[in-house]
Amino acid sequence: MYSSLVRLQNTFGFFTTVAFVVALLISASDFLSDRTPTVHVLKTTQLSTVLGRADYYSSKKEEYAVIKFTLDADLSSLFTWNTKQVFAYVTAEWPSAAQGNNATNQAVIWDTIITAPSSDHLGNFSPSKLKRLRKSANGKGIDPSRGKLQIKNQRLKYPLTHPTGKLAQTKDVRLKLHYNVQPWVGFLSWNQAQDWGKWKALKNGLSKKFTLPAVKVKEQAKKKTTTGGAKA
Amino acid sequence: MTSFFRSPLVQHGLGILQVVSACFMVWKGACLLSGTRYPVVVVITNSMAPAFDPGDILLVHRHPAHDGRVRVGDLPVIMNPDRPYPFIHRVVGVFYDDNEKEEMLVTKGDNNELNDSVGMMYPGGQEYISRREIMGFVRGYVPFLGWIVIFLQNPMRAIGALLSFFSP
Numbered sequence: 001m002y003s004s005l006v007r008l009q010n011t012f013g014f015f016t017t018v019a020f021v022v023a024l025l026i027s028a029s030d031f032l033s034d035r036t037p038t039v040h041v042l043k044t045t046q047l048s049t050v051l052g053r054a055d056y057y058s059s060k061k062e063e064y065a066v067i068k069f070t071l072d073a074d075l076s077s078l079f080t081w082n083t084k085q086v087f088a089y090v091t092a093e094w095p096s097a098a099q100g101n102n103a104t105n106q107a108v109i110w111d112t113i114i115t116a117p118s119s120d121h122l123g124n125f126s127p128s129k130l131k132r133l134r135k136s137a138n139g140k141g142i143d144p145s146r147g148k149l150q151i152k153n154q155r156l157k158y159p160l161t162h163p164t165g166k167l168a169q170t171k172d173v174r175l176k177l178h179y180n181v182q183p184w185v186g187f188l189s190w191n192q193a194q195d196w197g198k199w200k201a202l203k204n205g206l207s208k209k210f211t212l213p214a215v216k217v218k219e220q221a222k223k224k225t226t227t228g229g230a231k232a
Numbered sequence: 233m234t235s236f237f238r239s240p241l242v243q244h245g246l247g248i249l250q251v252v253s254a255c256f257m258v259w260k261g262a263c264l265l266s267g268t269r270y271p272v273v274v275v276i277t278n279s280m281a282p283a284f285d286p287g288d289i290l291l292v293h294r295h296p297a298h299d300g301r302v303r304v305g306d307l308p309v310i311m312n313p314d315r316p317y318p319f320i321h322r323v324v325g326v327f328y329d330d331n332e333k334e335e336m337l338v339t340k341g342d343n344n345e346l347n348d349s350v351g352m353m354y355p356g357g358q359e360y361i362s363r364r365e366i367m368g369f370v371r372g373y374v375p376f377l378g379w380i381v382i383f384l385q386n387p388m389r390a391i392g393a394l395l396s397f398f399s400p
Binding site: 009023027057084085087089091096097103104105106107108113115119122123124158162163164178180182183184185186187188189190192193 | 251281282283285297298301303304305307322324325326327328329330332335336342343346347350359360370371372373374375
């Protein structure tokens with residue numbers, strides 16, 4: 001009745017029950033902190049559509065968009081003691097006439113991973129950057145300067161194309177900022193459309209609508225130069 | 233006859249059967265609650281680092297964290313019949329086209345430079361996937377506990393990770 005196996009089983013069962021309750025309490029603590037993410041500026045600074053190979057790996061010629069944008073946002077309130085990282089990403093979105101209501105084409109054009117001080121050692125940072133991050137956090141669990149995004153005239157990180165190969169003169173395109181909060185324990189959360197209690201929806205996360213211009217024919221569309229920019 | 237059922241062999245056997253069937257029913261209950269065949273997934277590769285590291289456990293549910301269609305930023309569990317295990321990456325493109333009935337999705341691991349379309353990760357080398365290849369979406373996260381599973385599958389890898397954790 002009281003064999004070692006039964007004792008082991010009871011201990012393991014108790015361990016898993018306690019671990020489960022602690023995990024539940026930690027993830028519930030996320031709902032007690034305020035979230036007030038805000039975007040101050042999100043706009044395009046350059047727009048063009050080109051016919052050619054979108055990047056080194058493209059196998060065919062297609063219309064691709066060249067966009068530069070400026071972003072000024074404050075996501076620092078998303079960081080709590082339970083935050084492992086925040087994945088922030090900017091998408092270009094435009095409605096699709098094809099599939100009826102609520103069908104929106106979306107493509108990520110830029111993203112960044114913002115680690116919390118507790119997970120800096122997990123990001124693939126160079127030793128100097130890791131040192132700078134640790135210094136800025138200064139031993140703090142939460143660093144209020146994390147999550148402040150200020151980028152000007154940023155070029156696309158990923159090529160913007162469409163499966164049909166056509167993008168020119170697409171109407172009602174908007175840039176949108178999204179975020180995904182990754183906790184140490186608990187449920188992942190994304191930017192929400194409405195306020196939920198202490199978590200407020202992202203303010204001003206959408207840029208103004210714009211139309212992609214007509215195609216500008218490029219002579220040297222084959223390969224991107226090593227400096228990273230395609231010559232107009 | 234009753235002495236047979238009271239014998240230690242049968243008692244121990246029934247005890248083991250009780251534990252096994254309880255685990256089985258918990259697993260099946262989890263599958264039902266989450267609406268997917270893979271309610272719990274252990275991370276094996278570091279293609280989604282630093283978000284998901286090897287040894288982490290992901291809780292999967294049939295629906296993403298919002299209503300309706302797949303959106304950019306979701307974390308689907310993608311089944312490719314050509315591969316032994318499903319993989320989990322982030323959706324980076326959602327496209328609709330007049331000629332296609334279903335949405336066309338592109339995914340990419342956070343830690344990968346190329347998206348999965350170029351990286352030939354989809355069944356049959358297709359360029360896009362749709363909701364059909366998706367078994368569920370990651371909704372919850374528990375770190376480190378998955379090393380037990382990695383240990384059971386690949387003990388040397390787990391021991392290696394443990395040693396490197398303690399080394400300076």
